[in-house]
Amino acid sequence: MNEMSANLDVVGHDTVRKDAVPKTTGAATYTVDVSFPGMLHAKVLRSPHAHARVTSIDASKVRGMPGVHAVVTRDDLDGLNPTYGYFIKDQPIVAMDKVRYIGDTVAAVAAETELQAVAALEQITVGYKILPTVATVEEAMAETAPELFEEEPMGVVPAYGQGASGARRLGRNNCYRFSYETGDEAAFDRCDHIFEDRFVFSRDQHFHLEPFVTVARMDGDVIEIWSSTQNPFPLRKELARVFQYPENRIRVRVPYLGAGYGAKNNCKTEPIAILLARLSGKPVRFCMTTEENFLTQSQHAAILDVKTGVMADGTFVARSGHILLDSGAYSDASPLVAEKAGYRLPGPYNWQHLNIDCDCILTNTTPAGPYRGFGGTQASWASESQVDIIARALGRDPLDLRMQNVKNLGEAYVPGESGIDSDLRAGLKVVADRVGYEARSRGDGRGMGVSIGFKDAGGVNKPSQARIRITTTGGVYLECGAIEIGQGIHTAMSQIVAELLNTQLDRVVYPELNTDYTPFEQGTNASSAIIGTAQAVQQAALVAKQKVLEFAARELDCGIDEIELDDWSIRKGNDAHPLAPMIMGYYGGTGYEFTGAGFFKPELDHAAPLESQCVSWEFGWGAAEVEVDRETGLIRLLQLVVSGDAGRAINPLVCRGQDEGSAVMGLTGVLFPCMVYDGAILMNGNGLDYRVPLATDIPDGFVSILQEQGHGPGPFGSKSIGEGCMLPVASAIANAVEDAIGVRIRELPLTPERVLAAIDEACG
Amino acid sequence: MSGEMAFVSCTVNSVTQEFHVRPEEMLIDVLRDRLALTGTKLSCDLGACGACTVLLDGKPVSSCATFAWQTDGMNVRTVEGLAAANGALDPVQQAFIENSAFQCGYCTPGMIMLARALLDRDPSPDRETIRVWMGANICRCTGYEMIIEAVEKAALIPLETGK
Ligand code: FES
Ligand code: FES
Numbered sequence: 001m002n003e004m005s006a007n008l009d010v011v012g013h014d015t016v017r018k019d020a021v022p023k024t025t026g027a028a029t030y031t032v033d034v035s036f037p038g039m040l041h042a043k044v045l046r047s048p049h050a051h052a053r054v055t056s057i058d059a060s061k062v063r064g065m066p067g068v069h070a071v072v073t074r075d076d077l078d079g080l081n082p083t084y085g086y087f088i089k090d091q092p093i094v095a096m097d098k099v100r101y102i103g104d105t106v107a108a109v110a111a112e113t114e115l116q117a118v119a120a121l122e123q124i125t126v127g128y129k130i131l132p133t134v135a136t137v138e139e140a141m142a143e144t145a146p147e148l149f150e151e152e153p154m155g156v157v158p159a160y161g162q163g164a165s166g167a168r169r170l171g172r173n174n175c176y177r178f179s180y181e182t183g184d185e186a187a188f189d190r191c192d193h194i195f196e197d198r199f200v201f202s203r204d205q206h207f208h209l210e211p212f213v214t215v216a217r218m219d220g221d222v223i224e225i226w227s228s229t230q231n232p233f234p235l236r237k238e239l240a241r242v243f244q245y246p247e248n249r250i251r252v253r254v255p256y257l258g259a260g261y262g263a264k265n266n267c268k269t270e271p272i273a274i275l276l277a278r279l280s281g282k283p284v285r286f287c288m289t290t291e292e293n294f295l296t297q298s299q300h301a302a303i304l305d306v307k308t309g310v311m312a313d314g315t316f317v318a319r320s321g322h323i324l325l326d327s328g329a330y331s332d333a334s335p336l337v338a339e340k341a342g343y344r345l346p347g348p349y350n351w352q353h354l355n356i357d358c359d360c361i362l363t364n365t366t367p368a369g370p371y372r373g374f375g376g377t378q379a380s381w382a383s384e385s386q387v388d389i390i391a392r393a394l395g396r397d398p399l400d401l402r403m404q405n406v407k408n409l410g411e412a413y414v415p416g417e418s419g420i421d422s423d424l425r426a427g428l429k430v431v432a433d434r435v436g437y438e439a440r441s442r443g444d445g446r447g448m449g450v451s452i453g454f455k456d457a458g459g460v461n462k463p464s465q466a467r468i469r470i471t472t473t474g475g476v477y478l479e480c481g482a483i484e485i486g487q488g489i490h491t492a493m494s495q496i497v498a499e500l501l502n503t504q505l506d507r508v509v510y511p512e513l514n515t516d517y518t519p520f521e522q523g524t525n526a527s528s529a530i531i532g533t534a535q536a537v538q539q540a541a542l543v544a545k546q547k548v549l550e551f552a553a554r555e556l557d558c559g560i561d562e563i564e565l566d567d568w569s570i571r572k573g574n575d576a577h578p579l580a581p582m583i584m585g586y587y588g589g590t591g592y593e594f595t596g597a598g599f600f601k602p603e604l605d606h607a608a609p610l611e612s613q614c615v616s617w618e619f620g621w622g623a624a625e626v627e628v629d630r631e632t633g634l635i636r637l638l639q640l641v642v643s644g645d646a647g648r649a650i651n652p653l654v655c656r657g658q659d660e661g662s663a664v665m666g667l668t669g670v671l672f673p674c675m676v677y678d679g680a681i682l683m684n685g686n687g688l689d690y691r692v693p694l695a696t697d698i699p700d701g702f703v704s705i706l707q708e709q710g711h712g713p714g715p716f717g718s719k720s721i722g723e724g725c726m727l728p729v730a731s732a733i734a735n736a737v738e739d740a741i742g743v744r745i746r747e748l749p750l751t752p753e754r755v756l757a758a759i760d761e762a763c764g
Numbered sequence: 765m766s767g768e769m770a771f772v773s774c775t776v777n778s779v780t781q782e783f784h785v786r787p788e789e790m791l792i793d794v795l796r797d798r799l800a801l802t803g804t805k806l807s808c809d810l811g812a813c814g815a816c817t818v819l820l821d822g823k824p825v826s827s828c829a830t831f832a833w834q835t836d837g838m839n840v841r842t843v844e845g846l847a848a849a850n851g852a853l854d855p856v857q858q859a860f861i862e863n864s865a866f867q868c869g870y871c872t873p874g875m876i877m878l879a880r881a882l883l884d885r886d887p888s889p890d891r892e893t894i895r896v897w898m899g900a901n902i903c904r905c906t907g908y909e910m911i912i913e914a915v916e917k918a919a920l921i922p923l924e925t926g927k
Contacts, residue, residue, distance in 0.1 A: 209871055211807070656910070664907035
């Protein structure tokens, strides 16, 4: 389905990725591969207790141990702002007064080998006074629950626009609440039916194969780090605050990332690596183990109460919701995830009234943070499950009920918001047709379900800058801060630039990110690169091109409209004028560089609930067919059809990989146990016990279909594609289960035990 | 912290290498730290994910779970040693490139070595065989379909001889 716009030479083609050869030959450099002579290795001491006061720390025995060059405890934080976080600065570099989860960082050592560092940690003695623990949001919210923070940590509530607000510390262990309201509550009174359901969402871990890792060293008075990070510029700013150091004397360099899926935003290994490098005067590598990854960041488990009022004819009228996110021990990105989970709970439907609160509850568990889908996965699970519940109660086909209520193309999501930039009905039809929804045979424990996964894309008020430099001989430097995390952005951006400059793709190089030179970028997250950063890149390329054309027109003594740029030559009528001699003729034999700068940021807009209109809307349509064994409760996934809308696919093959990868990631929380806690103890936080999907878990009937509807705000009509197809997976499968055996499961994962329990309940 | 050193003589990517290794030293440490062959990646360090897969006498093993001394007298092959002597990439590498069968690339060297081992024993496996075989390694990015298709394609590309 690629019959859209204009003939493009580079964009829209399955060109080989720019990182293909390095990544298939072992030549690609990741932060784990960065190494220096004399480099030390850092290890951290972690709390064995879920909640305790730290009464004493004695690291005196460690100093002077073989190979040990530096030790950090709370006594070594003088002159620092020792806590970090997104909106709320509550997470200490190493424990100060308390530890708040099993795995909380207590001390750190840098030694010549990892073994020496581990041996040194064993010699640190810590006194703890054990405190009562809260392991779940229910426990944490109880009247008598101990507070993780007795005093309010430093922090801010961001500005919001129409209908939205934020608040802190509204209840026990409540670190943040996001609220959104629009329309008149009386709308509920007019409804013929009200549905109230509670949905429970499981807690996955990102399981990025490259661990959290940083190499830090002092380069004169510059703090220089190589880090596996998604947002080097905000990270630099946060490190500058923590270390009370000028931002321009902190240099962040980012090689290839062994993925992140959201986890690699903000401080992780960086503060400790830097601190140890400063103390020891040597380069320090802090690379976590997979077990430590599990103790550093997770997805948010959630409980979602959703109340929806509808008319007898199926028209959606009003929805209210209350979401509880399990934030773990520190606020991390929870306020932002709450904002998105709350804001996305309505789904892409028409409502007269909405009233949603999303609370972030601190518990004595691994801090939860950004995870692909960013609250949208939780919201889509609840919203799209309830749509089916409503449909079945009204005797309506769930697909049909969606068709009736979804927003039209171009309709504002909510008052003050931008318009929906995909045709939702067309998208839904694509997956329904492919799975064979209309003609499905039921009985025999088989059934089908559909779902529309939904989120906004592009982040909030997110600025990007870019620069294009073109050398005398036509080599192009593409400089922007979008990080190659696996999504193929180096290739896609290069294709865009090659297309705009009418040049060959391999003339474009994309230098490694270095905050000293690379133009500012808020971060590679929120599906923002192709709709945000790419607009800055596009502008930079067009500015540079204009300068070239103006120069050539002057040299050729003609109007700019008489000439065209053609593979670093100027075409004028039937004549080709190579640019290199022309440039050297004017600028001298050593040549010149043409440059163009670009910038993109959505406008501030107080009428928009989140203070700027969403740049775009990302969808993943999903359809599933299952066979459920009523005896064992086992769900066999027969078909999973997902589809995203790339607007205009810059590189269709790469887009396919994004759709399929995110859908399979979405299977984790449906089919596997995710993070299993016994109280506050994580039971399966390692690579052996933790189950992520394998090739053998994917059904033959797994298909992705790439749509290019052409309405995106990115260059050539492109849209984001990295997260959408994860969003519909859980609800499509749960909806298929109800289609198959008539029972509704409201809690993830969809284990056989839950299926059997639901069958028992339905029987009686 | 360690007992006696063991002497190991093995071939790594067709070059003879001799080391004195500590008993607890793993193959991956020797490859990455001593030989600077950093294409082989460490992730779970438990033999579960396969990111560190190399070929030991042609068989895929987790180099994080293989002691260095176990390789004495054996042939070790890593992703750096896959291209033919004339520099031509292995059919598996070619197919991974053409099919875009990677994203972040962290699992890719292991996946490629795993696929090479399969094709060495079964030059034309069917899709199900590929799926089961490749099910040994974890990729968190791709959703596996494009990897499986790349292995299918690699089976159709003739192997350069004369390594
Ligand atoms: S790192 Fe060796 S199997 Fe995972
Ligand atoms: S490509 Fe990232 S883990 Fe496989």
